[in-house]
Amino acid sequence: MSLLEIRNLTLHYRTTNGMVQAVDKVSFSLAKGESMGLVGESGCGKSSVAMSIMKIMPPNAVIIGGEILFKGENILLKDDEEIRRIRWKEISMVFQAAMNALNPVVSVGDQIVEAIQAHDRMSETEAWEEVKELYRLVGLDPGRGKSYPHEYSGGMKQRAIIAMSLACSPDLIIADEPTTALDVIMQDQIIQEIVDLQDRLDMAMIYISHDISVIAETCGKTGVMYAGKIVEYADTDFLFYDTLHPYTKALLSSYPSIKGEVKRLNPIPGEPPNLLDPPVGCRFYPRCPEREGICNSQEPEYLQVKEGHFVACHLVKPT
Amino acid sequence: MKGYLEKERDKDWLDDLKGREFRTGLGGRWDRWATALSGHWEIFKKNRLGIFGLALLIIFAAMALLSYIPPLIDPMYDPMTGVDPDILWTQGPTKAHWLGTDFIGRDILSQLLVGARIAFLVGITAAFMAVAIGTSVGLISGYLGKRVDMILMRVADIIMVLPGLLVILILSAVIGKLSVWNLVIIIGLLRWASVARVIRSQTLSLRERPYVQAAIISGASKGRIIFRHIGPNVLPLSFLYMTFGVTTAILVEAALAFLGFGDPGTVSWGMMLQWVWKTGNMFRAPYWLLPPGICISLITLSFYLIGRALDEVVNPRLRQR
């Protein structure tokens, strides 16, 4: 049984201008210990999917349909108390610029202890021991637990946040752009650590980013989102070397690399569709270089076209 | 390479702009302001309390305009000098006097209407002065920085520390009775400092915005940047402060009048309250006591609500989703 299975998740946001159809029939599954990347550009819905799994959506979000099965049980049907018990203990999350979420007047160690004690029955001494262990795990000096956030560098704060998210040994960790605010070298170190931890603790991981390079290096599977839908989902290697969806192809050719030949980048002309009133057919139709008539009138189905490789495109038929 | 905006006119240019609704130049500018303002109005409209405040304001404005009428109908309705020959004391509402008369037979309604006029004049003028001075000082101080900033802010600090009401009382004791216009000036001169502080900090943050830096890089002078770039972005805040300033000015005027330091030659709501109190009619003549008190409360409320609604226009983050 997979650890996490999402079936046809559909989420809309209520705004003064109408309903924004932010996530539409998203499905994927994740086994224990597996790592999956969710990549897409701004507004594609990846963060919304992540927030739904932890049920921390903003108040104007409405789940229109679908199921999120975690260990076989539908999270969407659980009440607040049940979710609270799952959060942090079984599923935890590292946000973008989470380091800014640290309370500046409480020592970092105390904040982690607070998180631990909220979920596990532990005395304060035991919790502090745990903090030291976690610090060692993420590469922080265990003696610095009593320092305040402003005494930590950006990279250190982010590591502390990661330590906090690991405090209760969750089965699944969701990392939403965990390194955006850091510089390249720090980013690399943190990512290495996350992957290492994930491996050592046998945690499943969903890594969300707009940077496909990072996902290429860290995740076993990758899902590409566009305008609220998953357009392609496969083992990372296959996604890059046997790319099937036109959007994925276009996206891959718009990232420069420091290795290999310098190729002319191909931008994708146009803009993503307005999700207040999405088009009838394929949402990528207006910008697709390979489009055909049917793409405009009918939404493509999300199908498994090869072993473990899912695509939503009329032009790609199952073999 | 020079001349890449070629000397030879691109033929498309005129074709492209021919069918367009509005163009560059002054006419175009008014059009664009109109569009921007109508956008603001849309946002303002959504705030129900703001609309309520605006409605109240319109009523008071109407009152102020109507205040010219009663004396024209009959000289006995003149708020200061109009004396009803039949009535020489305070009396409740009658057909001739809808709100009754004061202690020497003057019509209360006329007084109320004139009071609205005074409230508007004093409130708005004093607030406008304070905000005009405060905004200018804040802009200059914030943008020029260094010594100018230091000097201006020290002055502002000193003024902020002065106990306003006390200063006015002392001044009136020294100068003698203050006319309404003296009052307006004094309020203006005492209240600009807090506005200046806020505008200054807003200026400091706006100064670092890339579009301001881009203007500097194009060679724009300091004056141009202050008035064309930072100013307009700071004005909404100024308007906001003006609405709050109006409430304070009205209350200050009313307080002074009530305490007996007002201009005896003008009839304001505060003055009316002073007369009720002084003539010992406070508990005996509710028709005389209540109207001015309620008006003062309502007009300050209306400005405050408008100010809050304007806040949503100014600050997009406050808007309802």
Place this chain on the structure above:
Amino acid sequence: MRGNDEILVDTKGLTKIYTLKRNIFARAAQFVTAVYDVNFQIKNGEVFGLVGESGSGKTTCGRILSRLEEATGGQIFIEGVDISQLKGKDLRRFRKKVQMIFQDPYESLNPRRTVYDTVVEPLEVQGIGDYEEREYRVWKALKIVELYPPGDYLFRFPHELSGGQRQRVSIARALVLEPDFVIADEPVSMLDASIRAGILNLLLDLRSRLGLTYLFITHDVAVARYMCDRIGVIFKGKLVELGRTERLIAHPYHPYTKALLSAVPIPDPRAKRERFRFEEREVPDHSFDKSCIFLPRCAASGRICRRESPEMVEVEEDHYAACHLSTEM
């Protein structure tokens, strides 16, 4: 006409030190050195990249070159003129030659002004042309940045435009005075990948068509590789390596460059990279003349690194590095 090998921009000893506000109780003022003794040259028609992390001083260099800030020391020659001394009318004339594009497309445009207002402003400020001439120039600038037809965009407000479109408007504003030298400060970092490519390609096309020269400031090495002919790597205010892009990336000399390059993720699941070791030592206050700026982080330092600050040395043709140990022959 300028030849293509002529040097357009030449900085000598560019230094910027900020004095933090002194309060009455501090014994001495505190200083922050943003940029120290930076020397580089940009040839006519070249795209020169300044690569470094946040806080490295790269943005400060850009701001000094555009005279948004004054250098504390050093000289900056553009077309042979020391621009750090310019004042008044000369400064205004200089402004026609050097323009800048900023990082944040949302803050680069005054939200209360239309596209037309924004792009025409430099012309108004410099007193160029009459209103018809200006209208034409704005129109043409928008066409050049591929906002077509320009009439559709002239009277829109920034909030009606996407990030990529806003950035194009910024570029149009920079071009309307027909500058020779454009400083691009992280022009694509806040844009989505697919939009980024469009802006980068636009900038490259404009360089060829209009004969522009760029200073391209970025923290993204992959983007720098795509855009730049030559790259300068800057660390905490000092230039540590300088050279032609392909050579620098293929064969870096300075340990920081090596570490930086090895930390860049590659969009290829099969690519392997060797990561460079990095230390995090605490070192007492650094003096720019006394020791190497990279000492606290260097895994391969020697005794000389503590005593002497390394000079930029030519290690290969048109390739310089400032490191005692790596440049030993």
